[in-house]
Amino acid sequence: MSPTNTSPFASQTVHVPLSERSYDISIGTGNLAEVGRWTASLRTVTHAVLISDSNVAEHYLENVNESLTAERIRVTKLVVPAGEPSKSVATSQELWEKALADRVDRKSIVVALGGGVIGDLAGFIAATMTRGLDFFQIPTTLLAQVDSSVGGKVGINLPAAKNIVGCFWQPKGVLIDTAVLETLPRREYLSGLAEVVKYGVILDPEFFEYLEANVQPILDRDSTVLQKIVARSCELKAQVVAEDERETTGLRAILNYGHTYCHALETVAGYGEYLHGEAVSVGMLCASRLGEKLGVFDPALTERQHNLLTALGLPVEVPRIDEDAILSAMQRDKKVEHGKLRFIVPHCIGKVVLTPDVPADVAMAAWTDGYAG
Ligand SMILES: NC(=O)c1ccc[n+]([C@@H]2O[C@H](COP(=O)([O-])OP(=O)(O)OC[C@H]3O[C@@H](n4cnc5c(N)ncnc54)[C@H](O)[C@@H]3O)[C@@H](O)[C@H]2O)c1
Ligand SMILES: [Zn+2]
Structure with missing residues (x-):
C-alpha cells in the first residue's frame, strides 16, 4: 500500500484494497482540472450529478x-448551503428530487x-438513488482529505x-488536489491537522517525528509537505x-x-x-493522561503530543464545563459496552490499545487534570 506514481492525474496514488470494492486515491497539486479525464478513465460516464456546498x-x-x-x-449541478445542517433528510429529499427531475438514471454517477x-x-x-450509483469523491478540506473520504462511511443526521x-458505500475513486486547501x-x-497527528500516535512513530520536524512548512501549507502528510494519512487509514x-x-x-x-x-460544550x-x-491529551494513570504510558510522550498540538495551533486545555454532563455523555458514547467505559489508550507513540472496564473516576481524573493552571 505504498504510494505509487503511476497515475497521469496525480503524483501519488494510495490503493485501498477492499476486494471487489477496491479503489485508488489520487493525490496531486493542481489536478482538479483533470477531473473529467480522471472520471472517464475509471468508467464510461455520460451523466454526472455534481454535489457541492455554497x-x-x-x-x-x-x-x-x-x-x-x-x-x-452532462452535468447536473446541485449546490446546498455550507454547513452541518445540510446533512439532513430534508436536503436529501431535495437532492433526490432534483436529480430525478434532471433525468438521473442507473448509469449516472455522483461526484462529491x-x-x-x-x-x-x-x-x-449515491448509495440510495436508484438503489445505488457509482460515487466519486473530491474532498476539499484537510479533514475530508485525510479522514472522511477514506473508509466508505456515508450518511446524514437526525x-x-x-x-x-x-451505510457503507465505497467510492469508485477519490481525487485529491492539495492546492484547494489554500x-x-x-x-x-x-x-x-489533529487527525493527522492522531495517525502518527496510533500507528506510525516516524510519521509523528516527521510532523514534529515540519511544523512551519505544515503551517505554511507547503505543497510538498502537504502531499506527504495527506498521502501518509490516507495510507494509514486505508490499512485500518x-x-x-x-x-x-x-x-x-x-x-x-x-x-x-x-x-x-x-x-x-454545544455543537x-x-x-x-x-x-x-x-x-x-485526555486519553494520554488516562494512559499515564493506568500505568501504561510515559508522561514524556503526553508532553510531546502537547507540544506538537500547541505548535500546530490546536487547543490543549480542558475547559471547565459541567463534569457530570461530560461523564454521562461518555457513558452514552457508542463505544460503551454493558455500561463499562472503554477507551483507546496509547502505550507508546505508534501503538494504542482498546481498553475496556475503565473506572469512571479514573477516566474523569484524566479529564480534570487537563484544566488550565
Ligand atoms: N464519513 C466519515 O468517515 C467521516 C469522518 C470524519 C468526519 N465526517 C463528517 O465530516 C463532517 C465535517 O467535515 P469538514 O470538517 O470537512 O466540514 P465541512 O464539510 O462543513 O467543511 C468545513 C467548511 O469549509 C468550507 N470549505 C470546504 N472546502 C473548502 C475550500 N477548499 N476552501 C474554502 N472553504 C472550504 C465548507 O464550505 C465549510 O464551511 C461532519 O459532518 C462529520 O460527521 C465523516
Ligand atoms: Zn475524528
Whole structure:
C-alpha cells in the first residue's frame, strides 16, 4: 500500500484494497482540472450529478464542471448551503428530487465536491438513488482529505443524533488536489491537522517525528509537505479500513483515539463551539493522561503530543464545563459496552490499545487534570 506514481492525474496514488470494492486515491497539486479525464478513465460516464456546498462552489464548481463537460459528460449541478445542517433528510429529499427531475438514471454517477459534510451527504445520495450509483469523491478540506473520504462511511443526521442514518458505500475513486486547501479558512485547516497527528500516535512513530520536524512548512501549507502528510494519512487509514471494513473486528476502533472525550466535549460544550479536530486535540491529551494513570504510558510522550498540538495551533486545555454532563455523555458514547467505559489508550507513540472496564473516576481524573493552571 505504498504510494505509487503511476497515475497521469496525480503524483501519488494510495490503493485501498477492499476486494471487489477496491479503489485508488489520487493525490496531486493542481489536478482538479483533470477531473473529467480522471472520471472517464475509471468508467464510461455520460451523466454526472455534481454535489457541492455554497462556499466550495464559489471557488471550484465551474472548474470541475468545465472539466467534466469537456469529456462530453452532462452535468447536473446541485449546490446546498455550507454547513452541518445540510446533512439532513430534508436536503436529501431535495437532492433526490432534483436529480430525478434532471433525468438521473442507473448509469449516472455522483461526484462529491466539498468537505466531510458534502462527502457524507453526496455519498448517501449515491448509495440510495436508484438503489445505488457509482460515487466519486473530491474532498476539499484537510479533514475530508485525510479522514472522511477514506473508509466508505456515508450518511446524514437526525435532529436527535448525528450520523445515525447511513451505510457503507465505497467510492469508485477519490481525487485529491492539495492546492484547494489554500482557500480553506485557517481554523478549519488546523482542525484537520489533529487527525493527522492522531495517525502518527496510533500507528506510525516516524510519521509523528516527521510532523514534529515540519511544523512551519505544515503551517505554511507547503505543497510538498502537504502531499506527504495527506498521502501518509490516507495510507494509514486505508490499512485500518482494509482490515476492518465494516467495524466488526474492533481494529477500526483505534481510529477513535481521543474521540470518547472529544464527543463528550462536542456534546456538552454545544455543537459548533469546538470544531471536531479541536475537540480531538483536547481528547487525545485526555486519553494520554488516562494512559499515564493506568500505568501504561510515559508522561514524556503526553508532553510531546502537547507540544506538537500547541505548535500546530490546536487547543490543549480542558475547559471547565459541567463534569457530570461530560461523564454521562461518555457513558452514552457508542463505544460503551454493558455500561463499562472503554477507551483507546496509547502505550507508546505508534501503538494504542482498546481498553475496556475503565473506572469512571479514573477516566474523569484524566479529564480534570487537563484544566488550565
Ligand atoms: N464519513 C466519515 O468517515 C467521516 C469522518 C470524519 C468526519 N465526517 C463528517 O465530516 C463532517 C465535517 O467535515 P469538514 O470538517 O470537512 O466540514 P465541512 O464539510 O462543513 O467543511 C468545513 C467548511 O469549509 C468550507 N470549505 C470546504 N472546502 C473548502 C475550500 N477548499 N476552501 C474554502 N472553504 C472550504 C465548507 O464550505 C465549510 O464551511 C461532519 O459532518 C462529520 O460527521 C465523516
Ligand atoms: Zn475524528
